[in-house]
Amino acid sequence: MANLNLMQLLSLALVLTASMNATASATAVKAIYWIDQPLFPASSINTSLFTHVYYAFLAPNATSFKLCVSNSTNITLTNFITTFRSRIPTVTTILSIGGSNATPFSLIFSNITTRATFINSTISVARAYGFDGVDLDWEFPQNSDDTNNLGSLFQEWRIAITADAAITGKPRLVLTAAVYFAVYFSVSDTPWTYPVTSINQNVDWVNVMSYNFHGSWNNDTGAPSGLFNPTRNISVVDGLKSWIGAGVKPEKLVMGMPLYGMTWQLQDPNVNGIGAPVVRPDPGSNGAMAYFQVVDFNKQRNAKVVYDVDTMSVYSYSGSYWIGYDDPITVTAKVGYAQALSLRGYFFWAAGYDTNNWKISTQETKQIDHSEQEYACKSASNSVLDWKWQIKVEL
Template sequence: MAATLLNLIICAVTVLWAIATTTAIKGIYWLEQPEFPPSAINTSLFTHVFYAFLQPNNKTYELNISDSTATSLTTFTNTFRAKTAPITTLISINTDATLFALIASNPSTRAIFINSTIHVARTFHFHGVDLDWEFPQTFDQMNHLAQLLHEWRAAIAAESVATCRKPLLLTAAVYFAANFFLSKAPSLTYPIHSINENVDWVNVMAYDLHGSWSNKTGAPAGLFDPESNVSVDFGLRSWIQGGVHPEKLVMGLPLFGRTWQLRDPNVHGIGAPAVGSGPGLDGAMGFFQVMDFNNKTGARVVHDMETGSVYSYSGSYWVGYDDPLTVAVKVGYAQALSLGGYFFWAAGLDTTDWKISTKGKGNLKYIQKIVSGFQNNLLKEFSKSEKSTFL
């Protein structure tokens, strides 16, 4: 069975430049910003757009909707309702983990919060709601999350029947792995049964795996990691092995890179010692900024076969990121796993011609060379042991 899946993955990656993606969900999150209004989103590239973020009030537990927020929500949905191609819109809800834990812990606060999300989504003509709880910290909180999702689904179904409207979508943004194996509570695991039963899908945040908070460089969204389990591959497999239906998994793709300042400019591979963050806001740069950095500094660009990622360096500065090629490989990989789709974080960080979002094809011979390297890496990953299987 593992060999059969391996063949599927290799086939998907090998022909990815020649096929059009048939993935159902092609999402992107949009943060309110005057420099990049929702009308600037190329809707031909996406099926779902998430409005980020709304927040619950810490006293009433209802969503905070000021006059300016109401105007923004109306503008957002009106923008996409005016498009010829249908676009599905969702409100994404985020706040500090402590408030989410409080809301989820009590039946009455759960009901207030849930009813508010449904009311706001319907009032402003959204198609669904998305929970961005980063992250439940205890076993009790995971159990409360399971109950929250169960009651949320029931309320959505009841509202649909009462109003004779199509049920709202219910999604959630989640950790890159099904369990928090890097935390102080390594056995802490998401409520898989509740996710399967109650959400339409989860957005797996398969990025920020490494950053300048570490004293060595790393692939922020590496498909593989030969040294550890901190990789997109391991994270997705953990969800599938944990029991989540693959079609309920949507893979996150970053439209940004993470930067470091090298301790020694002559030591510049993945894992090179670093002394802090490099250029960009808090050690982060949008993809368009990475391209500008590469062009202005004449940075050396390296596609790393071991991790399935790309990085560039110039002088003492080092940037790890995804480019059109690594994204195309990841999409082919996700298709081979029968995932529900992919999403990007976040709108406005791609180039003006959407190089990553369109999964640019580039030079065929060059892509063949890179794909060959990824194939060899896939073969190594799947030959380690039978434990590597997704089944």
């Protein structure tokens, strides 16, 4: 396992970012999901850092197939839209439907009649509150029937929102979907693939959830959102490679990044690298910590911070506690990589997990000074840079 110091890993990040055309336009999508919570109201979001803000989540009723909006949710939705309509700069607001909790999407999407009921409800609610778009977060289709129905849904949804725009005279609603890190998925050894043709034709873009590669379900430490993985095809690169290789247009892909880390208690504090045996997920909540909590943990416990070039990730440890996460440097590398691939942009999960001064999110708005770029590149190992660059080219 190769470890780099801060300057060396920053060099890799800068090289990846420098690979894009210097005259290229700014990333089109800089998005973040917001979850309704009292500790971090929507008004706390710094709109200068993002182009799109997602409201997460609404869910359809299991029998009516229409979106459920309670009295309390009605207030939240109204306040959410009011907040962003009064802000400068303005952002595009998107209503996200679903989430990780069980939602009866397989049943709803199984026939054209129930799909139509669902679609009409999403448009009606989005228009009623003033959202600019709708987003589907289905985690996840289970078989080829589900993915075929998903392809039909996207097509019918596109037709419906186009008709709505023609009738109302309003701008067409944006249509997006949150998807698995890879274009393929396997449940009980039954593989399936997302409906690539329908995505290209009908969806504005998909938010690729390039995270949760390693977590509380594992019995060893690992990078939760590593750009690379030298032992398995579970990484940001492998996932994006699968989407592009399957024929999805790069401009239809938005790369996801987590604003949280995964935690473990080491079996042996002296064995503390990636792949070290663990006892259980700890500390944090169910083996997870928001990035601002990771920063506090590192400071309070004087934790050792390690940048790992094999995965292009960062981890820290103190005693028997171990945390894998992303920080401004690794996120910069990822965004540079996404730009080199001409992706549509990036998104974060989720608002409120960054530091108070938006340490990670702010990093992505900075312009890289080319003289600093040249200096940093000279300090890195040529062999490491060549190896990483070759992997990028092979995409």
